[in-house]
Amino acid sequence: xxxxxxxxxxxxxITTDPDLNTPVVALAYTDPNEPARNLLACIAPxxxxxxxxxxxxxxxxxxxEPEELKAHGxxxxxxxxxxxxxxxxxxxxxxxxxxxxxxxxxxxxxIHGLVFDRSWSYEQPSASQxxxxxxxxxxxxxxxxxxxxYPFASRLAxxxxxxxxxxxxxxxxxxxxxxxxxxxxxxxPYFNLLSGGEQTVVTLPADHVMExxxxxxxxxxxxxxxxxxxxxxxxxxxxxxxQLKLDHxxxxxxxxxxxxxxxxxxxxxxxxxxSNDFTHAVIYTPAQAPYFCLESQTCSTDAINLAQRGMQxxxxxxxxxxxxxxxxxxxxxxxxxx
Numbered sequence: 410x411x412x413x414x415x416x417x418x419x420x421x422x423i424t425t426d427p428d429l430n431t432p433v434v435a436l437a438y439t440d441p442n443e444p445a446r447n448l449l450a451c452i453a454p455x456x457x458x459x460x461x462x463x464x465x466x467x468x469x470x471x472x473x474e475p476e477e478l479k480a481h482g483x484x485x486x487x488x489x490x491x492x493x494x495x496x497x498x499x500x501x502x503x504x505x506x507x508x509x510x511x512x513x514x515x516x517x518x519x520i521h522g523l524v525f526d527r528s529w530s531y532e533q534p535s536a537s538q539x540x541x542x543x544x545x546x547x548x549x550x551x552x553x554x555x556x557x558x559y560p561f562a563s564r565l566a567x568x569x570x571x572x573x574x575x576x577x578x579x580x581x582x583x584x585x586x587x588x589x590x591x592x593x594x595x596x597x598p599y600f601n602l603l604s605g606g607e608q609t610v611v612t613l614p615a616d617h618v619m620e621x622x623x624x625x626x627x628x629x630x631x632x633x634x635x636x637x638x639x640x641x642x643x644x645x646x647x648x649x650x651x652q653l654k655l656d657h658x659x660x661x662x663x664x665x666x667x668x669x670x671x672x673x674x675x676x677x678x679x680x681x682x683x684s685n686d687f688t689h690a691v692i693y694t695p696a697q698a699p700y701f702c703l704e705s706q707t708c709s710t711d712a713i714n715l716a717q718r719g720m721q722x723x724x725x726x727x728x729x730x731x732x733x734x735x736x737x738x739x740x741x742x743x744x745x746x747x
């Protein structure tokens with residue numbers, strides 16, 4: 410099903426991706442004068458609401474392996490909810506109650522949330538003179554998978570809005586239960602190294618990085634990246650990806666901060682900005698991989714346990730009261746340098 414306006418540059422279509430064999434939502438912008446400025450974003454609701462494609466002109470900005478996505482693996486842009494990344498020992502306590510992720514089929518402490526491998530619902534996509542958009546949502550209810558591990562009734566909705574500037578993802582969490590709901594939200598994008606490791610360059614305006622143990626879990630120590638000892642973590646100046654060996658949580662991001670990915674040699678930059686509830690970011694640069702990850706997070710990795718240890722200032726665990734809603738946004742802006 411296609412939704413567009415003959416006079417509009419935007420379209421929103423429900424189609425089937427032959428590589429994924431599942432319905433997907435395709436949001437498109439067609440520049441009337443310059444095809445290099447065309448944009449296409451694709452979301453697969455049944456595969457964890459994975460935003461698996463962002464094409465700018467002829468360039469695929471996101472790295473997605475179809476077979477990995479069909480197996481509910483980590484590729485494309487998947488959703489981290491209700492706790493981003495790892496939870497120590499796959500367990501936590503909250504308001505005097507102890508909970509475990511022992512029944513969740515993950516390995517060790519690595520959880521990556523509870524919804525990236527669930528099928529999400531979605532509303533009818535739409536297009537106007539200004540944008541193309543779709544909303545997807547998933548609920549946590551007593552009959553939902555893993556509810557015993559996170560027994561907090563809620564509805565998480567994501568609204569994807571494509572404009573000529575790029576894609577904005579707004580999230581909204583509604584507490585549909587009767588007790589305070591703790592949460593953290595993040596997106597986990599895999600970005601292609603379009604200019605290779607030497608010429609794909611990243612900038613992130615953070616003052617501190619969180620010390621991690623061998624399991625890549627925060628110890629509770631926060632390191633000043635402007636000091637000589639930890640200057641290898643400093644990304645305040647443009648840094649080539651191939652010079653980095655990171656899987657670390659950055660914090661003390663300034664309000665209205667912006668990360669930048671510069672594809673040198675190409676007419677492209679990616680600007681990543683977010684609402685002020687996004688206080689942390691994870692950068693992952695696996696060796697020899699054709700991609701890297703820059704994950705905007707509302708909290709630290711293992712925030713629920715850090716908060717219980719009295720470290721809420723660095724954890725930034727968020728809460729929603731019964732019947733209330735909270736939310737924010739991440740914007741991925743595509744800049745053409747010429």
